[in-house]
Amino acid sequence: MKIGELARRTGLTASRIRFYESIGLLGEVGRRANGYRTYPSEAAVTLELINAAQKAGFSLDEIRTLLPGELGRWDHDALLGTLRRKVAEIEALEAKLAASRAGLLTVIGQIETRPEDIDCTANARRVLGSILGGLDET
């Protein structure tokens, strides 16, 4: 199949597919006599795999080190290790996000519950204190 059809099948742009090839994600790509790239249908699976891995948070660099030449022969242990490390990364990110969200909710609370009798400047100082003291303690 030519690149256009592969693009249609996978939902990626042709330029993106060429880009993946250029950074070594696709290995050797066949050519027809006229110079056009030609792909086996397996290529669609590879591209969808790359896509899925990206959505799971892997960079193209990481994906390249994970993808075996032949779809179907992985280094099980290395793969498992990488997957577990990625889960840990995601968990760390989740913790940071939770902290950020909590900090923002605190600030929102400070702004919302401003005592009626306090003036703007004093309230700003109060809010500022909560931001600088509490939001960047990561």
Place this chain on the structure above:
Amino acid sequence: MKIGELARRTGLTASRIRFYESIGLLGEVGRRANGYRTYPSEAAVTLELINAAQKAGFSLDEIRTLLPGELGRWDHDALLGTLRRKVAEIEALEAKLAASRAGLLTVIGQIETRPEDIDCTANARRVLGSILGGLDET
């Protein structure tokens, strides 16, 4: 104070402070006769505020629209709206991360629980199916 001292006080690099000025985050910056920048001690508070906002997930562009000229006069309603929107963004991101993590754990499970009697290729197909079918359903 000169830029070097401000940098030392805030923990930012001088180049970063100049960069913030260049994109309009710091408003007017005073100059001495010799051309050196000169800052009031308030500037440290502004920089720490920027830093805290960044850590909470705001882009410099967003921060610029939030920062008032004078530290202490905010548009309360706009600020509250922005903060709430950012909390919603964070929650969306948290949901995506949770989905990613769950997907990865599924894949890890698939790899780990490979039946002893199945060969590598068949297992790869099985795992591949779970990845392509389950990981990119976001």
Place this chain on the structure above:
DNA sequence: CTTGAGATTAAACTTAACTCAAAGGTTAAA
């Protein structure tokens, strides 16, 4: 007087993951 630290500028470089444009070759259909 010289040395070293610190200040100035503009412009280029960095990373990631692409996209876009230009200029041209190929092919199927009308």
Place this chain on the structure above:
DNA sequence: TTTAACCTTTGAGTTAAGTTTAATCTCAAG
């Protein structure tokens, strides 16, 4: 035959948030 739809390559542009470099200036101390 001509036109439209594909394909090719190379190289530059994009975004974000800075960093780095180079060339030059200022200033305080010894």
